[in-house]
Amino acid sequence: MTTNTIDRQLDAKGLACPLPIVKTAQSMKEMVSGQLLEVLATDRGSVKDFAAWSKSTGNEIVEQTTDGGVFRFVLRKK
Amino acid sequence: MTITMERQAPEMVPAAAPLPVPEHEHEAKPRDILIINYSGELEKTWATMILASTAGAMGSKTRVFVTFWGLQNFVKDDRRITGQNVMQKMMSFMQRPGISHRKLSKMNFLGMGPWMMGRLAKQYNVASPRELLEAAQAMGVEFIPCQMTMDMFGLTRDDLIDGMAEPVGAATVIGLLQDGDAPLFI
Numbered sequence A: 001m002t003t004n005t006i007d008r009q010l011d012a013k014g015l016a017c018p019l020p021i022v023k024t025a026q027s028m029k030e031m032v033s034g035q036l037l038e039v040l041a042t043d044r045g046s047v048k049d050f051a052a053w054s055k056s057t058g059n060e061i062v063e064q065t066t067d068g069g070v071f072r073f074v075l076r077k078k
Numbered sequence B: 001m002t003i004t005m006e007r008q009a010p011e012m013v014p015a016a017a018p019l020p021v022p023e024h025e026h027e028a029k030p031r032d033i034l035i036i037n038y039s040g041e042l043e044k045t046w047a048t049m050i051l052a053s054t055a056g057a058m059g060s061k062t063r064v065f066v067t068f069w070g071l072q073n074f075v076k077d078d079r080r081i082t083g084q085n086v087m088q089k090m091m092s093f094m095q096r097p098g099i100s101h102r103k104l105s106k107m108n109f110l111g112m113g114p115w116m117m118g119r120l121a122k123q124y125n126v127a128s129p130r131e132l133l134e135a136a137q138a139m140g141v142e143f144i145p146c147q148m149t150m151d152m153f154g155l156t157r158d159d160l161i162d163g164m165a166e167p168v169g170a171a172t173v174i175g176l177l178q179d180g181d182a183p184l185f186i
Helices: A019-029 A046-057 B002-011 B023-027 B042-057 B068-074 B086-094 B109-123 B129-138 B147-153 B170-178
Strands: A008-012 A036-041 A060-067 A070-076 B033-037 B062-066 B142-145 B182-185
Touching: A008 A019, A019 A036, A019 A046, A019 B042, A019 B129, A036 A046, A046 A060, A046 A070, B033 B042, B033 B068, B033 B170, B042 B062, B042 B068, B042 B129, B062 B068, B062 B170, B068 B142, B068 B147, B086 B147, B129 B142, B142 B147
Parallel strands: A008 A036, B033 B062, B033 B182, B062 B142
Antiparallel strands: A036 A070, A060 A070
C-alpha cells in the first residue's frame, strides 16, 4: 500500500447532505494543485456523492476506505 | 466454429500498452446551471439552497434567478416591513420577508411546523437555508434578482442581502437557457 502524505484534513462526521461536499469544495479552494485532502464522513450518501463530485470536478479520489460507518476519502486536487 | 476461433487466435494483435486517457475527458467543463427560484416556502427555499450550494461545489458556473416569492428569501432578515406604498407594506406585514422567516406550505401550524423542522435539522446536522445560502455565495454562486418583482414589491437594493448581482429580466434568463444552461425551476 502506498502511503500518501496528507496536506489537509476535514472532519465531516455527523454532517448531512450537502455539507460534506460543500465543505470539501471549500477546503479544496484553499489548496494548491497536487495536494491531498483527507475527508471523514458518516453521511451514507457520501460514497456515491464523492464519486460524482470527483467526476465532475476532476479532483481524483486516491484512496477510499470504510471503518465502522466512517467513510474516509483521500482526494488529490486537480 | 472451434477451428475458426483457433485459427484467428494467433493473428490477434499483441496486447498494447493501455491507452492514456485523453486529457480533455477529465477537463470537460460541466454545464452551467440556472436555478429559477420562484417560491418562497421553507421547503422549496431549502431545496433551492441545497442544490445551489452543491452545484457551486461541483464546479459548475451556477446562477440563481430570484423572482416573485423567491425574492422574499433574499430580503435582509431584520427587515420587518418593506415596500413603498400601503399595499406593498401590507404584503410584507402579512408574510414576513427574510430567509430565516420562511413558512411551510403544509403543516405550518402558526410556525410550529417550521420550528419542528428547525429542531430536526439541528439534531441531524442539516444546514439551514441561510447557512447554505452563505456557503453558495462563498463559492461564487451568483444570485440575480428580478427587476420586475423588485418594482412590484417596492424592494430596494438596500432591502436585499449583500453580494447580489445586478437585477435583470426574463430575457436574460431565456438567453442563458438558449446558451445551454441546465435549468431548474423551484
